[in-house]
Amino acid sequence: MAFDISRRLVLTGAVGATVACATACTTTQTAAAEAAFPANAPSADPDPELLGPRGGVALLSRNENPYGPAPSALKMIEYAGKKGAYYPDIAGAKLAEMIAERHGVTPDMIAITTGSGEALSAIALIYGQKGPIVAPRLFWDTTALYAVNLGMAEIDRVALAPDMSTDLAAIEAKVTTDTGLVQLCNPNNPTGLVADPVALKAAVVRMSKLTTVLVDEAYMELADDPEGNTCIGLVKAGHNVIVSRTFSKIYGMAGIRVGYTISSPETAAKIQSTAMSWISGVGLAAAIGSYNDTAFLDFSKGKIVEGRKMVITTLDALDLEYLPSQTNFVYFKSGKPANDVAKAMKDRGIYIRGQYMDYTDWTRVSMGKIEDIERFCKALPEVVGA
Structure with a gap:
């Protein structure tokens, strides 16, 4: 039943008394809560081995x-913790703007996910249903295997070259219009090798005319020449290419989980819509704080x-x-x-x-x-x- 304040109560002043009582009760309850949970109350000491390696390991x-997160990230993590009651609506857009500004793209070309792993898993689900995922024999295959284990993709692995590098010619020979996705990792994991940039970009452009090409650049900031090796320029040129990056490596935020892709706006929207959840405000704040550090x-x-x-x-x-x-x-x-x-x-x-x-x-x-x-x-x- 709706709460009804009658004309009689208003005329007799009973409402004022009722409101005064309610205000006094609320004030008393608030004071009790603040006493029980003072803002400056010390927290319990965390278990030093709860996260990270055990002592002596x-x-x-x-x-x-292990040298991260950066002090600039930690400052924002503290801020975000105090704002943890709120959904981080604006922060995601802010980070997308920062990434877009650095790489000369528009924010709608950025999809931000919980680590690049979520984006890569989403991509495997989206494109793996269309045809095989063509990839080198050794690459970071965890996310592709996610789709394989769900029965939604298969991986067509191509042998490495004799020097253990990615055999781009052999991969390209496998690609047709029936290929669901080409997935490359540059620098590659676990080999650590960087592909020749001229050969890589030429092959990616040719393959992108037949199918979508994903280049996982999780370690690109650690390469000798990140700007010369990245395939982001191919995205900007309008080719059917997706580039993924992460805050887990050089930024030291593997446990905080923030990653992103750069692609066409249409592809970015597709990736974002397939992502299973949203990123915490702590992760977004840490990424914003340290991105340009x-x-x-x-x-x-x-x-x-x-x-x-x-x-x-x-x-x-x-x-x-x-x-x-x-x-x-x-x-x-x-x-x-x-x-x-x-x-x-x-x-x-x-x-x-x-x-x-x-x-x-x-x-x-x-x-x-x-x-x-x-x-x-x-x-x-x-x-x-x-």
Whole structure:
């Protein structure tokens, strides 16, 4: 029943008394709540091992950047935490504007998702139903496999070239109008190799006339020449190309989950509509705070390159084969089963990746904190029996 204030109550002044009582009661309740939950109440101490590696573990298996998030991101994370009661409507548009401004595109060409993984999964679902996803034998296939496991796609893997690079000619030979998607990863994971930019862009343009081409550039900011290697220019030129990027790598935000794609407005809308959820305000705020933080990006890249040189120096000393990486990991051939190498390292509290597909004696080690890389470099001679 609707609450009715009668004319009689108004005339007798009973309403005023009722309102006064309600106000007093509300004030009392508010005071009680503030006493129970004071704004400056100390929070419980968090478990130091709740997130990240356990104490004593050198986590060199996930291609993370342990030097992030940047101080500029942390400042915005604190702000966003205090605003956590609200849906982050404006923040997504703000981040899209920042990304668009940097790359010379329009905001409607940007799709922002919970890590680039969500966008890549959405793309696999959208295009995998049209035909096979043509890709190199080794690439970051987790998101494509997401669609495969749902019975909505299949992957047509193309063997790598003899030097372990992506064989663009062999991939192009597979592509027809019946191909659902071409998926490339540049720099590639797990090999760490960057494709020749001239050959890559020419092949992508030709293939995009037959089907959609996705270029996963999760590690592009770590490449020697990001501007020269990126395929974003092909999107701007109107080709049927999607480029994906992430805040998980150089920005050190793998646990905060923000990524994006750059494509035509129509494709961006399709990706955004297929994404399963929306990003937290914390993630968006952190991305906005650190996106143009060049000082932090330079610092992170410097640390990653420093660690990579340490690993390469060790591999050279042991006369072990490795691929020339432009990422935050190195793929090397130990001469022993990769899973055995990973287990021996794990026994020493050092986590690295084991075997990928049938590359039995190739192992991937990620860059982490310098002291953790030192542990890896000291342990490697004993583990490989050198």
